[in-house]
Amino acid sequence: MTFVIRIDHVAIIVDDIDHALNFWRDALGLEVTHVEDVPDQESVVAFLPTGESEVELVKPTTDDSGISRYLHKRGPGIHHICFQVDDIEAALVKLRDHNVRLINPEPVIGTGGKKIAFVHPESTHGVLIELYELTPLEPEIRLARARELADRVRAQGQVVAANVLSFLRGLRDTGLGEFFDDDVRGDYET
Amino acid sequence: MTFVIRIDHVAIIVDDIDHALNFWRDALGLEVTHVEDVPDQESVVAFLPTGESEVELVKPTTDDSGISRYLHKRGPGIHHICFQVDDIEAALVKLRDHNVRLINPEPVIGTGGKKIAFVHPESTHGVLIELYELTPLEPEIRLARARELADRVRAQGQVVAANVLSFLRGLRDTGLGEFFDDDVRGDYET
Numbered sequence: 001m002t003f004v005i006r007i008d009h010v011a012i013i014v015d016d017i018d019h020a021l022n023f024w025r026d027a028l029g030l031e032v033t034h035v036e037d038v039p040d041q042e043s044v045v046a047f048l049p050t051g052e053s054e055v056e057l058v059k060p061t062t063d064d065s066g067i068s069r070y071l072h073k074r075g076p077g078i079h080h081i082c083f084q085v086d087d088i089e090a091a092l093v094k095l096r097d098h099n100v101r102l103i104n105p106e107p108v109i110g111t112g113g114k115k116i117a118f119v120h121p122e123s124t125h126g127v128l129i130e131l132y133e134l135t136p137l138e139p140e141i142r143l144a145r146a147r148e149l150a151d152r153v154r155a156q157g158q159v160v161a162a163n164v165l166s167f168l169r170g171l172r173d174t175g176l177g178e179f180f181d182d183d184v185r186g187d188y189e190t
Numbered sequence: 191m192t193f194v195i196r197i198d199h200v201a202i203i204v205d206d207i208d209h210a211l212n213f214w215r216d217a218l219g220l221e222v223t224h225v226e227d228v229p230d231q232e233s234v235v236a237f238l239p240t241g242e243s244e245v246e247l248v249k250p251t252t253d254d255s256g257i258s259r260y261l262h263k264r265g266p267g268i269h270h271i272c273f274q275v276d277d278i279e280a281a282l283v284k285l286r287d288h289n290v291r292l293i294n295p296e297p298v299i300g301t302g303g304k305k306i307a308f309v310h311p312e313s314t315h316g317v318l319i320e321l322y323e324l325t326p327l328e329p330e331i332r333l334a335r336a337r338e339l340a341d342r343v344r345a346q347g348q349v350v351a352a353n354v355l356s357f358l359r360g361l362r363d364t365g366l367g368e369f370f371d372d373d374v375r376g377d378y379e380t
Contacts, residue, residue: 003219006241007197010271014315023314027288028273029193029281050273051196052242057315077316078268081200083218083240091219098217124213125204125247126267 008082008132009054013071017046020057020076024048030055043067080118082130088115091131095119107133198272198322199244203261207236210247210266214238220245233257270308270318278305278323285309297323 014020017035025032030048038045042065046057058079060068070079085091088107095102103118110116110132119129204210207225215222220238228235232255236247248269250258260269275281278297285292293308300306300322309319 004240007200007243010197010200012315012317020315022288023290027285027290027313028319029284050194053197075316077311078271081268094219095217098212100213100217121267123217125202125210126265127202129218 003086005084005086007053008084008130009056010081011056011058011079011130012077013067013079014057014059014076015071017044017057017059020059021046024055024057037061041065041067080128080130082116082132085131085133088117088131088133092117095123100124193276195274195276197243198274198320199246200271201246201248201269201320202267203257203269204247204249204266205261207234207247207249210249211236214245214247227251231255231257270320272306272320272322274322274324276323278307278321281321282307285313290314 012020021032024030024046025048030050033047033049035044035046039061041058042060042062044059044061048055048057058067060071062068067079092102092105092107096105100123101120103120104116107115107117113135115133115135117131119131121128202210211222214220214236215238220240223237223239225234225236229251231248232250232252234249234251238245238247248257250261252258257269282292282295282297286295290313291310293310294306297305297307303325305323305325307321309321311318
């Protein structure tokens with residue numbers, strides 16, 4: 001038993017992220033969580049969640065990728081729709097059993113460690129479909145990213161603490177140090 | 191303050207509903223809730239919910255509608271994406287303020303009494319967008335439909351009951367009526 005859980009995202013190819021955000025964010029009112037360079041897809045992607053799905057604005061960053069050729073041939077527009085499935089291997093077996101043409105006969109590891117596979121539009125009535133299964137790897141990769149971010153924030157915090165300490169020392173040197181006892185100063189000694 | 195709540199549906203134009211269901215239902219595994227003739231959109235639509243959204247397979251039923259011309263010009267594929275918004279009038283005002291070209295400058299009443307408006311792809315980077323606001327009317331219309339269905343089921347039930355009664359009377363006439371007392375027979379008297 002395999003099933004589709006939800007629409008994960010709808011990917012829209014654009015030729016200019018900022019220009020596209022003028023409509024999708026400023027006029028339509030979607031929130032942007034982040035804009036990310038995705039070198040292995042030769043693109044920059046803006047992520048705009050809505051409900052349990054996302055709109056992804058994709059701008060090609062090279063001239064010879066599939067999405068770049070798509071943009072030049074057909075202009076901006078919806079490129080593909082991605083469905084989250086509970087078991088991508090089982091889904092691909094079932095699709096093969098129904099003689100559906102697959103771009104990826106086996107799942108490939110996509111951004112964030114998720115398993116993905118594309119289905120050919122020839123078999124789907126003109127719609128390029130991405131299937132996606134959340135893997136145990138994906139939360140781990142997200143956790144690693146969060147830890148990196150925490151490390152950066154901590155490092156920045158130490159810079160701030162050093163500046164505060166320098167400021168306090170400056171005050172002490174001006175003779176105003178009497179307002180600060182050792183306890184307070186101790187808070188900024190790293 | 192206005193905002194987009196979720197993707198309501200993605201509409202895919204197809205030239206044959208049964209053929210399309212071979213992929214979308216049988217191979218991909220989406221459920222079909224119903225297939226509906228929508229005369230005012232000159233189409234037949236199959237509804238396949240997934241998560242909080244739906245895939246809608248749309249087959250033109252006339253030769254001169256917009257979707258029919260779209261099908262002949264571009265072939266089957268994604269036609270539009272529909273977002274539910276909390277306040278469609280406010281959304282249209284905001285879009286106009288951002289010089290977005292609207293196909294429907296004012297909301298129109300769509301299937302089921304909901305308010306809808308289309309945004310021109312020229313302003314959205316190639317994506318035909320439908321906005322949709324659930325109105326108090328829509329649940330009422332759905333309730334009316336549910337009541338019609340209940341009436342039909344009740345009418346069918348009365349046919350079944352009449353058949354059962356006829357069967358019981360047949361049994362009684364054969365002399366086997368002793369197995370059925372008045373209470374049981376009373377259950378089938380309508």
